[in-house]
Amino acid sequence: MLKKIQKHSNSRFEEIGYPSKKLENWKFSSSKHLKKYLSNNSDDKDTSIDNHDDEYTLCFINGEITLESLNKFIYKDDMTILDIDQLSDENICSTSSNFEKEALFHLGLSTIKSGKYFEFKKGSKFDTPIQILNFYSKKNEGLRISSFNIFKLNQGNNISIIEKDVNKGSSSFNLSLKKFICSENTILNHSMMYDDSTESNYLGYNYYELGRNVLLNIDSMNINSTFNKNFIDIDLNKEGSEVKINILNLARNQQHLDNNILMNHNAEHCISSQNVRNILKDRSTCVFNGKVIVADGAQQTDSNQSNKNLLLSQNATAHSNPQLEIYADDVKCGHGSTTGALDKDSIFYLRARGIKESDANNILVKAFAKEILQDFVNDDIRNLSENNLNHWIDG
Amino acid sequence: MIKIKNLKASIEDKAILKGINLEIPKGEIHVIMGRNGSGKSTLANVIAGNETCEVDGGSIAMNGNDITEMSIENRALQGLFLCFQYPVAIPGVSMAYFLRAALNAKNKHDGEEEMDAVQFLATAKKILSELGLDDSFLKRSINDGFSGGEKKKSEILQLLMLNPQLAVLDETDSGLDVDALRTVAKGVNEFKNDNNSVLIITHYQRLLEYIKPDVVHIMIDGKIVKSGDMTLVHEVEKNGYSWLVK
Numbered sequence: 079m080l081k082k083i084q085k086h087s088n089s090r091f092e093e094i095g096y097p098s099k100k101l102e103n104w105k106f107s108s109s110k111h112l113k114k115y116l117s118n119n120s121d122d123k124d125t126s127i128d129n130h131d132d133e134y135t136l137c138f139i140n141g142e143i144t145l146e147s148l149n150k151f152i153y154k155d156d157m158t159i160l161d162i163d164q165l166s167d168e169n170i171c172s173t174s175s176n177f178e179k180e181a182l183f184h185l186g187l188s189t190i191k192s193g194k195y196f197e198f199k200k201g202s203k204f205d206t207p208i209q210i211l212n213f214y215s216k217k218n219e220g221l222r223i224s225s226f227n228i229f230k231l232n233q234g235n236n237i238s239i240i241e242k243d244v245n246k247g248s249s250s251f252n253l254s255l256k257k258f259i260c261s262e263n264t265i266l267n268h269s270m271m272y273d274d275s276t277e278s279n280y281l282g283y284n285y286y287e288l289g290r291n292v293l294l295n296i297d298s299m300n301i302n303s304t305f306n307k308n309f310i311d312i313d314l315n316k317e318g319s320e321v322k323i324n325i326l327n328l329a330r331n332q333q334h335l336d337n338n339i340l341m342n343h344n345a346e347h348c349i350s351s352q353n354v355r356n357i358l359k360d361r362s363t364c365v366f367n368g369k370v371i372v373a374d375g376a377q378q379t380d381s382n383q384s385n386k387n388l389l390l391s392q393n394a395t396a397h398s399n400p401q402l403e404i405y406a407d408d409v410k411c412g413h414g415s416t417t418g419a420l421d422k423d424s425i426f427y428l429r430a431r432g433i434k435e436s437d438a439n440n441i442l443v444k445a446f447a448k449e450i451l452q453d454f455v456n457d458d459i460r461n462l463s464e465n466n467l468n469h470w471i472d473g
Numbered sequence: 474m475i476k477i478k479n480l481k482a483s484i485e486d487k488a489i490l491k492g493i494n495l496e497i498p499k500g501e502i503h504v505i506m507g508r509n510g511s512g513k514s515t516l517a518n519v520i521a522g523n524e525t526c527e528v529d530g531g532s533i534a535m536n537g538n539d540i541t542e543m544s545i546e547n548r549a550l551q552g553l554f555l556c557f558q559y560p561v562a563i564p565g566v567s568m569a570y571f572l573r574a575a576l577n578a579k580n581k582h583d584g585e586e587e588m589d590a591v592q593f594l595a596t597a598k599k600i601l602s603e604l605g606l607d608d609s610f611l612k613r614s615i616n617d618g619f620s621g622g623e624k625k626k627s628e629i630l631q632l633l634m635l636n637p638q639l640a641v642l643d644e645t646d647s648g649l650d651v652d653a654l655r656t657v658a659k660g661v662n663e664f665k666n667d668n669n670s671v672l673i674i675t676h677y678q679r680l681l682e683y684i685k686p687d688v689v690h691i692m693i694d695g696k697i698v699k700s701g702d703m704t705l706v707h708e709v710e711k712n713g714y715s716w717l718v719k
Contacts, residue, residue, distance in 0.1 A: 422525070423561045427615075430521050430557075431575035431631065432549035432582065441574065445565025445614075452565075 080163040080193070083171055087184035094181040106365045106397040107307050107336045109182065112279060115222040115251035117189045135209040140218065141225030141254075143194055156202040162193035162228065170195065170228060173257055173285040174311035176340050183283045183309075186224040186253040193226035200232040207238035207267070207456060214243070214278065218250035226255040231264040238267040240459060249277035256283070262290040262316070269459045270298040272306055273466060279305040290316035297454040299463045300327040300335055301470055307336040307365075314341070314348040314376075321350040326450040326463065328470050329362035329394075336365040341383075343376040343409075350380075355450050356387045357443060358394035365397045366415070374405040383413035388420070388446050440471050474499045474639055474670040475520070480531035482519045489515040491695035492531070497639070500667040502684060505674050506706065507692035508714050513674045514558055516692070517643040520672075521555040522548045535639065550582040552638030552669075556628045556645050562616040568627065569611035572597065572634055579635060600633045603663070604656055622653035629660035640664065641672045646680035658683030678710050691717055 096113055097104040118140060137147040148154065162171065177183040214223060231237055243252065260266050272280060280303055286294060292314075300306050312321055327335040341350045356364040366385040387396035398415040420442050428438035447467050454460040475497050482490040489512045497503045507513050519526045520533060522545040532541045540548050563571075577587045588596075598608055604626045616624050625645055632640055642661065646654055661684055665671055673686065681703070689706050691699040691714070698717050699705065709717075 421561070424563050426523055426545060427557065427561045427563070428571070428574075429545035430549055430555050431571070431635065432546050432578040433574055434546055434578070435544070437574070437578075438546075441566055441571075442563070445563060448565040 079165055079168060079171070080161075080190075083168070084188045084190075087188035090178070091181050091184040091188055094179075094184070097181050103180070103309075103338055103367060106363070107305075107334065111305070112182070112222075112251055112281070115220060115279075118218060118221040118223050118250075132209075134206050135211055137211050137213060138225065139213045140215055140223050141190065141212070142192060153202070153204055153208065156199050156204075158195075158197040158199070160195045160197075162195050162226065165195055170230070170259070171257070173255075173283070174313070174340065176311050177283055177285060177309070180283065180309070182253065182281055183255060185222075186255050186281075186283070187226060189222070190224045190226045190255075193228070195228045195230070197230040198232055198235045198237060201234035202232075203234070203236040204238065207240045207269075210239060210241045212241070212243045212252070212254070214245045214248060214250055214252055216248050218248040220249065222251040222253060224253045224255070228257045228259070230259040230261070231266055232261050233263050235261075236265040238269070238456060240269045240271070240456065242271045243274060243280065245274050245276040245278050251279045251281070254280070254282045256285070258284070258286045260286065260288045260292040260294060262292070264289070265293045267295045267297070267455045269454070269456055270296070270308075271459065271462070272298075272300040272303050274303050277304050280307070282308040284308070284310050286310070286312045286321075288312065288314050288316070288319045288321070291318040292320075294319070294321045295455045296321070296323045296325075297456065297459060298325045299451075299459075299466065300325070301466050303329070303333060303335060305334050307338070309338045309340075311340040312342065312350070313344060314350065315344050317345045317347045319345070319348045321348075322453070323350075323352045323354070324450050324453045325354040326447055326467075327354070327356045327364060328447075328467065329356065329364060330359040330470075331362060332360070333362045334364070335362075337367070338365075339368040341368075341370045341381065343370065343372040343379045343381060346376055347378045348376070348380075350382070352383045352385075353450055353453070354385045355446065356385075356396055357390065357447060358387065358396060359390045361391070361393045363395045363397070365399075367399045368413075369401040369403065370411060370413070372402075372404045372406050372409050372411065376406045377408040379406060379409040379411065381409070381411045385415045386446070387415075387417040388443065389417065390419070390443070443471055444468075474501075474536065475672075476534045477520075478532050478534075480516075480519065480533060481529040482515060483527050483529055484515065484525060488529070489526075489695055490519065493695070493697060495690065495697060497670045497672060497688075499670055501687040502665065502671040502673065503688045503690065504681065504686040504706070505672065505690045505692050505697070506676065506709055509676075511692045512695040513692055514643050517555055517558075517641045517672075517674055520548075520641055521545065521553065546578070549637075550579060554632055554635060554637035554640045556632060556640060556642040558643040558645075558647065560616045560624045560628055562614070562619070564614045564617045566615050567612055568615055568630075569593075569597070571615050572611070572631065575631070575635060597630070597634065600630055604630060604660060606630070621648040622650065625649055625653065625657050626660075629657050632664055633660060636664070637669070639670045639672065641674070643674050644676065645673070646675055646677060654680060655683060678706050681706055693717055
């Protein structure tokens with residue numbers, strides 16, 4: 079089945095080509111520099127995964143899961159794990175209609191060597207989060223690494239997934255495709271941590287398909303990425319579901335961070351919130367492209383979208399494009415966006431109590447970030463994020 | 474304590490203070506009254522070092538040290554405290570964190586050790602209780618979602634915790650009900666002793682029913698036009714400011 083999907087994606091990519099700035103989703107993010115990366119055909123398994131491979135961790139090297147981590151994985155008996163090629167139902171692999179229009183999504187899908195399907199058994203509740211570590215080897219300089227994995231939660235599942243990228247010092251183009259199927263009455267907490275000191279480029283396509291009464295929390299912190307563009311598309315297809323997205327991005331130098339979020343309210347009585355904050359130093363840039371679509375009949379929708387950008391340099395630039403499309407008449411939807419420097423009155427207030435100007439600035443930056451971090455679901459991720467934030471501010 | 478000589482200041486090129494002369498000795502409470510727009514709050518901000526105000530001439534000295542060009546934080550560390558008319562809300566920074574940061578900065582400047590958490594909490598809780606505030610006040614973000622009364626009580630909490638040498642109260646009585654006004658006045662009276670000074674900026678007499686000033690100044694169009702005792706307050710209450718305009 080994989081070959082059939084790849085054939086379709088290959089022809090779609092050939093048809094569309096690399097995205098230009100004329101496209102809404104790429105208006106402020108150039109794809110030009112991504113063209114130089116060649117598809118990774120090597121079979122590098124030499125990458126050291128150090129001491130990361132504990133029993134709660136699934137390790138992927140260059141997009142492929144390691145057998146060692148899979149064998150050791152504590153929850154493996156509570157799951158069905160298959161190669162995507164083994165799936166008979168093509169619908170399991172289908173993704174957002176928005177991604178269907180994305181050339182680089184198709185480029186990624188058409189060039190993966192394999193992918194995994196993880197299905198959690200009905201009723202499984204894991205006390206300890208699953209950690210997913212994506213290792214990218216040193217030999218990936220100039221290469222494009224594509225991966226595609228599908229996670230299916232069944233009724234009663236309560237699963238936390240913490241995902242981190244570990245770059246081993248190469249400059250690669252990491253193209254990550256993921257699908258999450260959340261069946262009725264499930265809870266998924268998905269944390270994404272990007273802390274990359276290499277010159278790598280990251281492009282993520284994350285699709286979440288939600289059934290009835292699902293609670294989905296997405297927490298993400300992005301720090302030190304040269305180029306990081308992350309698509310999050312969510313279909314709330316049945317009533318009673320709730321989605322909370324909290325994203326904090328920190329950028330310096332000429333780093334570029336881009337969040338594309340599409341929230342499709344296709345059913346009644348669903349709630350969603352998007353909170354995205356960017357803090358920019360130097361000549362860095364960020365993009366927030368968020369859209370909420372409330373379909374005809376999706377009554378009693380309650381949706382909120384907020385993007386706040388803090389510019390710590392006169393040369394930093396934030397592009398914000400919050401959008402609402404509402405086709406139902408009994409809904410509560412709000413959106414807002416602010417971009418600006420640190421508030422002078424707040425700095426004066428703190429300094430008037432004897433606090434040094436540099437300390438006052440740092441307190442205010444932390445406070446701005448903390449309003450996102452305090453809503454992170456996982457305590458460890460919140461603490462790690464706060465530490466990363468402190469280092470970034472001091473750095 | 475503080476000596477202001479021929480102070481001139483402007484905001485966005487508009488002259489506001491046009492030659493202020495004021496001296497407040499240690500142990501005294503002075504009041505400045507005046508109409509809206511006479512420059513009272515600008516004077517408070519210039520004393521505190523607010524950089525939106527441009528000093529065009531004159532000088533400010535505290536305990537004999539010229540602070541006219543001093544940074545905002547160094548003035549505070551020298552013992553100056555501005556009780557804000559409109560305290561800003563800073564979401565994400567708890568009152569406890571803020572107060573400890575301010576106290577630690579002061580102690581460091583004074584060559585003293587940092588106040589430990591136990592001592593800090595004991596001191597803060599005592600003052601909170603006197604101000605009629607719950608201990609949970611410390612966990613709240615600075616002035617975020619505070620009522621008008623809570624904001625002013627928060628300023629008094631900071632005043633009593635930091636124990637400065639000179640407190641400048643910029644319309645601290647505005648927007649307070651009678652009970653809150655009494656509480657705030659009680660806090661100021663508790664703060665006051667023979668070794669510190671207070672400058673109260675106000676429109677109204679009512680705060681002065683609870684805090685007794687030593688000297689009253691009337692400010693009109695950026696200048697102090699008359700000084701006297703409490704009888705001056707009563708005259709203003711009765712006749713307004715018109716009779717003082719030349």
